[in-house]
Each structure stands twice: as structure tokens, then as C-alpha cells.
Amino acid sequence: MYYVVVQGIPEVARAVIHIDEQSGKNKYKLLVEGDNLRAVMATHGVNGSRTTSNNTYEVERTLGIETARSTIINEIQYTMVSHGMSIDRRHVMLLADLIRFGLTSNKQFIGISK
Numbered sequence: 001m002y003y004v005v006v007q008g009i010p011e012v013a014r015a016v017i018h019i020d021e022q023s024g025k026n027k028y029k030l031l032v033e034g035d036n037l038r039a040v041m042a043t044h045g046v047n048g049s050r051t052t053s054n055n056t057y058e059v060e061r062t063l064g065i066e067t068a069r070s071t072i073i074n075e076i077q078y079t080m081v082s083h084g085m086s087i088d089r090r091h092v093m094l095l096a097d098l099i100r101f102g103l104t105s106n107k108q109f110i111g112i113s114k
Contacts, residue, residue, distance in 0.1 A: 009043075011036040037062045056099075065100060072096040 012034035041048035060068035
């Protein structure tokens, strides 16, 4: 196990190491509460290529608009599956493009109403 110290990042309020034992092998995940994805990815011992965030604005600033779009798609699908609903991936992609357009045009996406 790596000993990872996340310090000196003022935007990080809390960090927790989660042990995932699903496949019989211990996988360690560092769960960070806060912002500054770039600093967390650059922390020694953190695999930056496997680092994710649910903050789409932070992802867009750090990794670009296409990665932010992928984050939006993943978050929508995760939320729907958690509530026992399934949506065709093409519809989710269309919704993600609409939200992404709001990110790039400085328009605020409020939500969906009936």
C-alpha cells in the first residue's frame, strides 16, 4: 500500500482512503472532498490517469471540454442506475451535449421540467 499524504492543498477539506475488496484483491481509492483536481492528480502516489471527479467545471478547467462531457454522461447514468432507471446512451449523450453547450456559452443549465 502506498502512503499518500495530501497536504498543502487548501481547497481539499477531507481525504479518506477506501479499500475496495470486490475482486478478492484489495484496491485502494483515495476519496477527496474539495476542489483543485490538478493538485490532487499531481500528488505523489496518486495515479493521475485514473483520477476522476464529479465536478464538471473542475474537470473542464483541468482536462478539457470533452472530458467534462464524459463526466456528465457518467454522472447521469450513475444517478439513473442508482434509482433503478435506464436511459438509452444516445439520449444521455444528447443531454450531455446540451449541458456542455451551457458550459461553453456561459449559460446556466437549471434542470429539466415536465
